[in-house]
Amino acid sequence: MPNVKDSGDAPDGGLVPLIAAVFGRRLQVPDFGADDDFFGRGGSSFLAALCVADLKKAGLRLAIQDVFLAKTPRAVAERIESPQKVG
Amino acid sequence: MGSPSSAAPLLVPQSSPSGATAVDFVAFPAAGTGASGFRDWRETLPADWRFTVVNLPGREAGYGEPFATDMAALADDVAAELRAARAAAPDAPLVLFGHSMGGLLAFLVAHRLPVDGLVVAACAPPGIRRFELGAEPPSDEALRGDVAEALAAAGVSALFDEAGEGLLDEMVDLAVPVLRADIELLTTFRAPGTPLNCRVLALYGKDDPLAPAPWTSETTAPADRSFLDGGHFFVQLCPADVVAELQRWLAPVPEGVR
Numbered sequence: 001m002p003n004v005k006d007s008g009d010a011p012d013g014g015l016v017p018l019i020a021a022v023f024g025r026r027l028q029v030p031d032f033g034a035d036d037d038f039f040g041r042g043g044s045s046f047l048a049a050l051c052v053a054d055l056k057k058a059g060l061r062l063a064i065q066d067v068f069l070a071k072t073p074r075a076v077a078e079r080i081e082s083p084q085k086v087g
Numbered sequence: 088m089g090s091p092s093s094a095a096p097l098l099v100p101q102s103s104p105s106g107a108t109a110v111d112f113v114a115f116p117a118a119g120t121g122a123s124g125f126r127d128w129r130e131t132l133p134a135d136w137r138f139t140v141v142n143l144p145g146r147e148a149g150y151g152e153p154f155a156t157d158m159a160a161l162a163d164d165v166a167a168e169l170r171a172a173r174a175a176a177p178d179a180p181l182v183l184f185g186h187s188m189g190g191l192l193a194f195l196v197a198h199r200l201p202v203d204g205l206v207v208a209a210c211a212p213p214g215i216r217r218f219e220l221g222a223e224p225p226s227d228e229a230l231r232g233d234v235a236e237a238l239a240a241a242g243v244s245a246l247f248d249e250a251g252e253g254l255l256d257e258m259v260d261l262a263v264p265v266l267r268a269d270i271e272l273l274t275t276f277r278a279p280g281t282p283l284n285c286r287v288l289a290l291y292g293k294d295d296p297l298a299p300a301p302w303t304s305e306t307t308a309p310a311d312r313s314f315l316d317g318g319h320f321f322v323q324l325c326p327a328d329v330v331a332e333l334q335r336w337l338a339p340v341p342e343g344v345r
Contacts, residue, residue: 039148044123045261046243049254064257068150 015060015077022054023073034074038067095149098168101129101138108179109135110337113169115189115196116140117209117322118269119234119262121147124186124323131326133334137176141165141189146265154268158275162195170200182337185210186322188269191276194305198279205283205306206333208290209319212302213278225270227263234262240320282306288313288336290329292321311336 016034024032029041038048048067055062062080070076098113099122112132116124122142132138143161145154155161173181180203185193190210197205225233235255238244244255283306291299295318303310313336315321315328322329 037148039121039123039150042123042126043147044121044126045147045258046241047123049258050246052257053254064254064261068147068261071148071150 015080016073018058018060019051019055019073019076022051022058026051026054032073035072037071039071043067094144094152095142095147096168097141097143097165098172099140099142099148100172101125101140102132103137104135106135108137108176109133110137111139111173111176111179111181112136113139113141113181113183113193115183115185115193116142117187117189117320118273119237119266121149121265123147125326127323128326128330131330133330137179139172141192143269145268154265155272156268156275158192158195158272159277161272162192162199165192166196166199169196173200180204180337182206182333184208184333187319188273191273194283195276195279197283197285198281202285204286204288204337206288206290206336207302208322208329209292209295209297210289211297212289212300212305213276214304215298215300224267227267230263230266231259234259234266237320240318241323284308286310288333290315290321290332292317292319294318295321 020032020034020036023036023038023043024030026047027038027042029036032041045064048064051067052062052064060080062076066076066079070079110133114125114128116122122140125140129138142148143155144152181201182204183193183197183202184206185191186208187210190207191213193205194207194213235244238255238258243258282304285306286308287302287306287310289299289302289310289312291297291312291314293314293316297319299312299314301310301312313332315325315332317325
């Protein structure tokens with residue numbers, strides 16, 4: 001289920017807001033929060049791929065599977081920052 | 088056989104009317120997909136319908152969890168969640184809608200709790216096998232071909248030519264295990280020996296090579312059949328046409344028909 005609480009605070013001012021903005025734009029959810037679940041807010045594998053394409057264009061290195069495993073902007077950012085982290 | 092409590096729920100609520108619920112509508116996606124297969128339906132369904140989509144284990148919100156391996160046990164689990172969810176609107180007519188493999192699962196669920204209507208789209212009746220099952224599982228290569236073909240048919244491939252390197256391959260990599268699990272799940276399907284007692288509507292795409300066999304022998308109530316424009320994926324490509332057909336079909340239902 002989408003976690004709408006807590007969505008405003010993003011202590012890491014870098015990747016998290018960028019990822020949340022991309023998710024929000026592709027899912028047409030303008031207030032997509034740092035801890036919102038990608039699939040809980042209507043994501044699909046196709047939309048995940050489009051988000052990853054956008055994020056790659058912004059210079060990030062990630063795979064579609066990172067979105068599947070991490071699901072929230074904050075967790076995706078953590079995976080990008082420590083790519084060897086499992087699950 | 089029940090799901091572990093930490094597993095993602097099988098029922099994913101999509102929308103709920105602010106007032107009374109006219110129809111409690113539950114959709115079962117086709118093989119290889121998850122709840123997002125019905126993403127475009129939210130804006131299309133009438134506002135007074137409650138809309139829920141089934142997301143099978145191991146995909147989307149449940150990514151990484153084990154896949155279901157027995158269709159009857161899966162139907163038990165879905166029926167159990169559905170019974171609990173029905174408590175919120177117990178009097179609203181319950182209509183199950185299944186696309187392709189989802190139709191067979193919806194059919195099994197309809198055998199497990201009282202439903203007011205079953206709609207099966209692009210789904211041959213239980214006696215007719217769509218796949219050659221049991222011999223040997225399809226190769227990864229064959230499944231990759233199927234997935235790539237489906238993505239091309241949906242217009243996705245074209246988008247990726249411009250969007251990014253390798254992403255189409257990644258999508259295929261993610262989809263193949265799901266499709267394989269669903270094909271294996273289908274091999275466990277066994278038709279219950281008794282017919283349903285709810286109305287059944289079978290929808291077929293005019294361009295789908297699937298033979299549009301009638302469902303009349305699967306229920307003691309009337310079974311109707313309609314043909315819509317499109318192929319096997321008309322459910323995703325033309326939701327408005329499907330919803331219009333559903334409304335036509337449901338209109339004459341007297342209250343409380345079970």
